[in-house]
Amino acid sequence: MSEPLALAAATDRLPSPRAYTERKPPKHDRIDQAVAGLVGRGRALLTSWSARRYARLADTALAQDSAIAALSDLELRARVREISARLRARTTFRNADIADAFALIRETSGRISGQRHYGVQMMGAAALLDGRIAQMATGEGKTLTATLAAGVAALAGLPVHVVTVNGYLAERDAELMRPLYTALGLTVGVIKEKQEQPERAQAYACTITYCTNKDLAFDYLRDRVALGQRASDIRLKLESLHAPASRLAQLRLRGLHFAIVDEADSVLIDEARTPLIISAQIGSQFEPETLARAMEVARSLANAEDYILDTSEHRVLITEAGRKRIAGLVLEDGPAWRGRVTREGLVSQALSALHLFHRDEHYILREGKVVIVDANTGRVMPDRSWSDGLHQMVEHKEGVALSSGRSTIARMTYQRFFRRYPRLSGMTGTTRGVVAEFWTVYRLPVVRIPTHRPVKRRHLVDQVLLDETEKWQQVTQRIAELHHRGCPILVGTRSVAASARASDFLTRAGLPHTVLSAAQDGDEAATVAGAGQRGRITVVTNMAGRGTDIKLGPGVEEIGGLHVIMVERQDACRIDDQLAGRSGRQGEPGCFQAILSLDDPLLDKSLVPRGVARRLMPLLGEARAQFFGRHLLRFAQARTERLHARMRADLLRSDQMQERILAFAGHSE
Numbered sequence: 205m206s207e208p209l210a211l212a213a214a215t216d217r218l219p220s221p222r223a224y225t226e227r228k229p230p231k232h233d234r235i236d237q238a239v240a241g242l243v244g245r246g247r248a249l250l251t252s253w254s255a256r257r258y259a260r261l262a263d264t265a266l267a268q269d270s271a272i273a274a275l276s277d278l279e280l281r282a283r284v285r286e287i288s289a290r291l292r293a294r295t296t297f298r299n300a301d302i303a304d305a306f307a308l309i310r311e312t313s314g315r316i317s318g319q320r321h322y323g324v325q326m327m328g329a330a331a332l333l334d335g336r337i338a339q340m341a342t343g344e345g346k347t348l349t350a351t352l353a354a355g356v357a358a359l360a361g362l363p364v365h366v367v368t369v370n371g372y373l374a375e376r377d378a379e380l381m382r383p384l385y386t387a388l389g390l391t392v393g394v395i396k397e398k399q400e401q402p403e404r405a406q407a408y409a410c411t412i413t414y415c416t417n418k419d420l421a422f423d424y425l426r427d428r429v430a431l432g433q434r435a436s437d438i439r440l441k442l443e444s445l446h447a448p449a450s451r452l453a454q455l456r457l458r459g460l461h462f463a464i465v466d467e468a469d470s471v472l473i474d475e476a477r478t479p480l481i482i483s484a485q486i487g488s489q490f491e492p493e494t495l496a497r498a499m500e501v502a503r504s505l506a507n508a509e510d511y512i513l514d515t516s517e518h519r520v521l522i523t524e525a526g527r528k529r530i531a532g533l534v535l536e537d538g539p540a541w542r543g544r545v546t547r548e549g550l551v552s553q554a555l556s557a558l559h560l561f562h563r564d565e566h567y568i569l570r571e572g573k574v575v576i577v578d579a580n581t582g583r584v585m586p587d588r589s590w591s592d593g594l595h596q597m598v599e600h601k602e603g604v605a606l607s608s609g610r611s612t613i614a615r616m617t618y619q620r621f622f623r624r625y626p627r628l629s630g631m632t633g634t635t636r637g638v639v640a641e642f643w644t645v646y647r648l649p650v651v652r653i654p655t656h657r658p659v660k661r662r663h664l665v666d667q668v669l670l671d672e673t674e675k676w677q678q679v680t681q682r683i684a685e686l687h688h689r690g691c692p693i694l695v696g697t698r699s700v701a702a703s704a705r706a707s708d709f710l711t712r713a714g715l716p717h718t719v720l721s722a723a724q725d726g727d728e729a730a731t732v733a734g735a736g737q738r739g740r741i742t743v744v745t746n747m748a749g750r751g752t753d754i755k756l757g758p759g760v761e762e763i764g765g766l767h768v769i770m771v772e773r774q775d776a777c778r779i780d781d782q783l784a785g786r787s788g789r790q791g792e793p794g795c796f797q798a799i800l801s802l803d804d805p806l807l808d809k810s811l812v813p814r815g816v817a818r819r820l821m822p823l824l825g826e827a828r829a830q831f832f833g834r835h836l837l838r839f840a841q842a843r844t845e846r847l848h849a850r851m852r853a854d855l856l857r858s859d860q861m862q863e864r865i866l867a868f869a870g871h872s873e
């Protein structure tokens with residue numbers, strides 16, 4: 205725990221100037237990235253040494269157990285105040301202070317909720333305070349682990365942001381842990397989606413704030429817009445001395461100090477593909493007739509001849525022949541069609557709306573509106589819209605009222621946002637394939653923390669069938685078998701449409717079930733609470749694929765725990781691992797099985813065309829066919845992972861370039 209902390213600056217209500225300055229960004233040319241990747245891997249190996257250090261620290265804390273257990277509640281509180289004063293008096297965290305604080309927080313938690321932190325959770329928390337990613341297996345209790353690190357930092361006077369992927373988890377974790385923090389004399393705030401500015405500022409003013417990455421980053425961006433050109437280091441320093449209360453009252457955050465990012469791979473890696481954009485309404489951007497005409501033209505174009513659909517990168521490329529055709533078709537149309545860039549832009553958005561953005565996958569229709577479904581979290585994003593007229597084009601396709609157009613006010617990337625924390629840390633169950641990226645982009649080494657109890661989850665070998673119909677037959681048969689034995693079953697799908705399909709098959713087979721998806725998100729907590737009960741069948745999208753804690757009902761452990769059946773592979777093997785991790789938590793029994801087919805959407809991105817694979821598989825014999833199918837899907841997934849990594853690197857590069865250019869002209873956000 206060596207790096208100095210800006211404790212003093214962190215305690216005031218004003219935004220810390222340091223919090224608005226980025227830590228030196230790592231270079232991003234290819235050689236540097238490759239070298240840094242190797243260094244990252246090397247560092248990851250070295251961090252297993254750190255794990256030993258954290259284990260020693262945990263042992264020191266646990267050794268105090270009986271002495272602390274003998275304290276009365278009043279004495280315990282006095283000891284907490286004492287350690288807080290000791291932590292505040294220093295600019296660095298000392299191991300001895302951390303161990304003492306851990307022991308006190310553990311005892312307080314034990315008295316309040318009966319949950320005493322395990323040694324491995326202390327190791328994880330020590331890694332967080334050390335500015336690392338603690339890799340702790342799914343179900344190991346990262347929610348409780350975070351309380352140790354957040355508690356120590358908050359007792360030291362640092363405002364802490366506990367960041368997670370969705371509002372349900374942020375609210376659940378804050379409410380679960382609130383009694384513990386309150387007993388430690390700390391305040392807890394939660395940022396909720398519909399909160400207004402003053403409420404948000406109040407939540408951020410608490411010592412510990414639970415929030416989602418989206419809320420946090422957008423609030424930061426809005427603050428930056430409010431601060432405008434005044435956001436330079438020196439100006440902020442001066443302002444923090446003289447600024448009138450009114451201007452500061454516009455701000456939501458009080459700077460960025462210490463962040464603990466839960467589900468770090470999702471937040472820092474998967475989400476980092478999408479830039480954050482703040483926009484303002486600009487009235488109607490396109491006339492309905494223009495949109496209609498663009499759709500008409502798009503419908504008359506021929507795929508592969510006039511345009512190419514790049515499904516992997518989710519974009520449309522108009523060919524030379526397509527350009528000529530479009531120009532010919534709109535010759536007689538109004539002035540909106542005269543400029544080549546505008547008309548091709550319009551047609552290409554129409555083609556995207558028609559062929560790349562699908563209802564119940566990328567969006568749903570709710571109360572006559574197009575509502576985007578977040579691909580990473582499976583949740584709806586009611587206040588977000590696609591840019592450059594695409595949203596209106598999709599609205600036109602669906603025949604709903606057109607929303608107003610928007611123009612960009614500010615933009616930034618998650619990479620650049622999170623690098624602004626002087627102290628950043630994270631927790632996740634899965635880092636497969638992204639250890640190097642954590643290091644190259646965020647300078648975050650990964651430390652693997654051992655599990656508290658041995659993992660008992662069984663992973664059955666994947667089954668690959670020729671098509672969807674065969675797959676669903678196999679899935680319903682397997683579910684019926686398990687259901688007959690009373691096992692609770694969780695069926696993991698990729699999209700709203702797939703969950704509806706699963707539901708249809710189950711209904712036809714007479715199997716009672718519950719669906720949890722963006723379209724059916726009624727009582728999420730109750731659905732999750734029921735999913736581990738005897739005989740329950742729950743169909744979910746990746747809305748419940750991460751973070752959800754499914755508690756087993758009475759008698760379920762004896763019949764093998766929760767069975768997770770994955771019916772489609774996700775874009776990254778980490779996300780599949782997360783789904784598997786809904787079962788076999790805390791050393792419980794559980795089972796994971798994938799029943800897939802060659803119709804899996806991932807095979808759109810495969811090098812071997814689906815038709816060829818379908819003809820080849822029956823010729824190979826059962827065992828070889830299964831081997832071939834499994835590897836085909838895994839390779840397609842690996843390809844998508846590489847593609848997404850490239851997209852993130854490109855986005856970061858363009859973001860840095862934009863920043864360099866704007867450094868001369870003004871500010872970039």
Ligand SMILES: Nc1ncnc2c1ncn2[C@@H]1O[C@H](COP(=O)(O)OP(=O)(O)OP(=O)(O)O)[C@@H](O)[C@H]1O
Pocket residue numbers: 318319320321322340341342343344345346347348632633750751752753785786789790
């Ligand atoms: N020290 C502890 N004592 C008793 N129960 C614990 C302890 N730590 C965690 N648990 C229980 O373990 C379960 C899993 O915890 P939690 O959901 O925080 O795991 P997680 O690591 O965040 O999982 P995921 O990776 O899926 O997000 C919860 O029911 C929690 O109450």
